[in-house]
Amino acid sequence: MAIKQFVVGSFSDEEQLLPAVKKVRAQGYKLYDVFTPFPVHGLDAAMGLRQTALHTAGFIYGALGTATALLGMSWIFVVSWPLDIGGKPHFPLPAFVPITFELTVLFSAVGTTLTFCWLNQIMPGVKKHIFHPRQSDDRFVMAIELTPKTNAEEVKQFLLNNGAEEVTVQTAEEGWWYGLYSKREAYDDINPQWSVQ
Amino acid sequence: MEERFVIPRRFRNTSLIFIAIGVISFLAGLFGLHGDIGEKRFWSVLVFNSLFFLYMSAAAIFVYSAASLAQASWHIAYKRVIEAIMVNVPVFAVIAFVVMMSVFIGNKYFIYPWLDPHVLEHDPIVAGKTPFLNVRLFVIFTVIILTVWSLLALKLRQISLQEDRAERGARRFLWKTIFFAAIFIAFYAASISVSSWHWLMSIAARWKSTMYGWYIFAGSFISIMTVIALFVIAIKNSGQLQLVNKEHLHDLGKFIFAFSIFWTYIWFAQYFLFWYGNIPLESMYFKPQLWGHYRFWFLLDLVINFAVPFLLLMTRDAKRNYTTVTVIALIVFFGHWLDFYLMVVPTVLPTQGVVLGWYEIGITLGFVGLMIWVVSRALSRAPLYPLNHPYLKEAIIHKSDWG
Numbered sequence: 004m005a006i007k008q009f010v011v012g013s014f015s016d017e018e019q020l021l022p023a024v025k026k027v028r029a030q031g032y033k034l035y036d037v038f039t040p041f042p043v044h045g046l047d048a049a050m051g052l053r054q055t056a057l058h059t060a061g062f063i064y065g066a067l068g069t070a071t072a073l074l075g076m077s078w079i080f081v082v083s084w085p086l087d088i089g090g091k092p093h094f095p096l097p098a099f100v101p102i103t104f105e106l107t108v109l110f111s112a113v114g115t116t117l118t119f120c121w122l123n124q125i126m127p128g129v130k131k132h133i134f135h136p137r138q139s140d141d142r143f144v145m146a147i148e149l150t151p152k153t154n155a156e157e158v159k160q161f162l163l164n165n166g167a168e169e170v171t172v173q174t175a176e177e178g179w180w181y182g183l184y185s186k187r188e189a190y191d192d193i194n195p196q197w198s199v200q
Numbered sequence: 201m202e203e204r205f206v207i208p209r210r211f212r213n214t215s216l217i218f219i220a221i222g223v224i225s226f227l228a229g230l231f232g233l234h235g236d237i238g239e240k241r242f243w244s245v246l247v248f249n250s251l252f253f254l255y256m257s258a259a260a261i262f263v264y265s266a267a268s269l270a271q272a273s274w275h276i277a278y279k280r281v282i283e284a285i286m287v288n289v290p291v292f293a294v295i296a297f298v299v300m301m302s303v304f305i306g307n308k309y310f311i312y313p314w315l316d317p318h319v320l321e322h323d324p325i326v327a328g329k330t331p332f333l334n335v336r337l338f339v340i341f342t343v344i345i346l347t348v349w350s351l352l353a354l355k356l357r358q359i360s361l362q363e364d365r366a367e368r369g370a371r372r373f374l375w376k377t378i379f380f381a382a383i384f385i386a387f388y389a390a391s392i393s394v395s396s397w398h399w400l401m402s403i404a405a406r407w408k409s410t411m412y413g414w415y416i417f418a419g420s421f422i423s424i425m426t427v428i429a430l431f432v433i434a435i436k437n438s439g440q441l442q443l444v445n446k447e448h449l450h451d452l453g454k455f456i457f458a459f460s461i462f463w464t465y466i467w468f469a470q471y472f473l474f475w476y477g478n479i480p481l482e483s484m485y486f487k488p489q490l491w492g493h494y495r496f497w498f499l500l501d502l503v504i505n506f507a508v509p510f511l512l513l514m515t516r517d518a519k520r521n522y523t524t525v526t527v528i529a530l531i532v533f534f535g536h537w538l539d540f541y542l543m544v545v546p547t548v549l550p551t552q553g554v555v556l557g558w559y560e561i562g563i564t565l566g567f568v569g570l571m572i573w574v575v576s577r578a579l580s581r582a583p584l585y586p587l588n589h590p591y592l593k594e595a596i597i598h599k600s601d602w603g
Contacts, residue, residue, distance in 0.1 A: 040508060054516075089478075110526045193519065 004175050008149040009035060010158040011134045012167030013142045019166030020143040026048045026165055027145070032153060035146040035177075042141040056200045057122065061115040068110025070104040084087040123178040205280075207437035215573035221565010224257040229559050238309050240459050242546050243303060245560050246545035247311055250296040252537060255392075255420035256427065257288035261353050262388055263424060265381035268356075274451045276595035277444050279586050283357045284578035285424065290350035291574055292567075300399065304335060309421055310548050313405040319331075325481070326405045330587045338398050345346065345391045354382045357578075363588045374590060389458055392471040404547045407485045411470035418463040423536040424507075425455045426529035431575060441584060443596050446520045450600035453519030456532060460509040463536075467513050469504075485496050487540055488550035497555055501542060504531065516601075 014020040027034050076099050085093045120126050138144040147158055159170045233242045242329040264282050267275045309316035314326050314333040363373035391414030401412045435441045474482045489498040509532050518524045
């Protein structure tokens with residue numbers, strides 16, 4: 004993943020954060036992400052997030068589960084090893100319904116959860132850059148990505164004017180990775196205030 | 201805001217035409233349907249229609265009570281529509297009571313075979329049920345259940361109307377509603393099971409099902425959700441109730457979607473055990489439906505009550521689209537009407553009989569017309585929004601999701 008520069012502002016209240024997020028987008032800065040301790044109503048719309056396709060993925064996983072269960076059971080009981088169970092037909096559809104239901108739910112639940120983790124880049128043991136040590140505790144943290152067109156000082160001043168209490172410029176690797184903290188230490192010297200002692 | 205409901209001409213005309221069709225069909229059936237099959241058709245259609253519309257209106261009290269108990273705000277903007285449907289309960293209670301009492305007085309043993317002394321003498325299974333299935337207990341339970349439902353429906357509506365006239369910000373009506381809603385929920389939980397055993401399950405007197413009360417509840421709950429959605433959309437189309445928007449429609453769509461799955465779960469749980477056990481006494485009930493005369497309607501019932509709402513209402517956009525919700529609500533409403541049809545008619549007429557002939561459609565239109573008429577009258581008697589309700593603002597700015 005690429006190493007980029009970010010201007011990170013931390014807010015103490017969502018009532019200051021929400022208008023600031025709207026202003027950042029209106030100003031044309033590149034909003035990287037916002038971290039809040041709890042879901043803030045209206046933040047999705049303010050950040051301009053699109054409707055996710057997670058539901059479609061969930062439906063496809065569910066349909067896959069239905070197909071797996073029905074095809075698997077009918078192959079086993081009709082083609083591979085027909086058994087006479089209580090005089091029932093070899094293709095007893097009602098008897099297949101509970102298992103089909105279970106596999107549909109299982110496939111769609113597991114698949115949707117993994118897709119959700121992948122979309123949000125979260126997974127046990129995964130390393131990510133932390134912009135502010137209190138970003139999921141009591142601080143509302145907004146990270147703005149610096150592009151060749153934006154000036155760090157200008158963005159810093161802009162955030163301070165809009166209610167940020169702390170503004171830092173950080174060089175960080177975006178995305179997620181498995182591995183040791185050594186990768187992080189590579190830029191700890193650039194951001195000494197967050198380095199792990 | 202201080203809006204009064206003006207009955208649209210279309211509502212008045214439709215309801216009067218439908219009621220006329222219903223009355224004509226009833227009279228034509230009374231004088232035209234003769235012989236064994238004709239008489240059975242006449243009575244079974246009357247019984248299942250009056251009970252379907254009664255259970256559906258009672259489910260409106262349940263929706264209202266459950267939402268009041270949860271102190272919900274999603275339904276407040278169109279609360280008056282739910283209240284107006286609740287007012288139907290006394291009307292349909294009287295009709296259902298008259299129909300069932302006529303069955304008793306006319307000795308129509310084909311509807312309730314446990315009335316027949318000949319059956320009681322020769323059938324130990326039916327005779328063994330006489331401690332519960334007897335005329336005295338039936339009448340006592342029916343009178344109690346219908347009275348309590350009707351009185352609580354009127355009481356809840358009365359509290360809501362008193363709130364409109366009270367001073368601004370009065371909170372005592374909120375607690376009063378919760379009190380009576382709690383009484384109704386507790387009573388409804390028991391009465392829906394007991395009444396369904398007496399009124400519907402005893403038509404197949406030899407048969408029994410432990411899922412029956414749930415099954416009736418699930419069916420009537422979806423029916424009332426479709427009816428609320430249809431009334432809200434129809435009133436909105438007439439230029440009134442404009443504060444109700446897609447966010448509220450989304451909620452109703454979610455309910456129709458979710459409870460269709462619930463109904464299917466209950467339906468299957470009931471069917472599955474009988475299918476697996478395959479005991480003649482139990483599977484007799486499903487034989488005329490699955491393998492006989494009613495096979496097409498039996499399978500159609502499953503398709504339009506499960507597959508249609510499940511697949512077509514799944515996406516967010518479908519639930520927020522007025523046309524989609526209207527079409528699916530109509531289909532699902534018809535589906536649950538058909539479900540009640542299949543509860544009664546195949547048992548009374550297992551091997552022959554006209555399915556969905558002029559008489560069935562005519563009587564149903566009569567009930568629909570009566571419902572539209574009562575609802576429009578009840579709506580026009582009070583402000584269209586509950587003006588003093590503490591949650592009204594919350595309900596108007598309600599968002600179904602924050603996506």
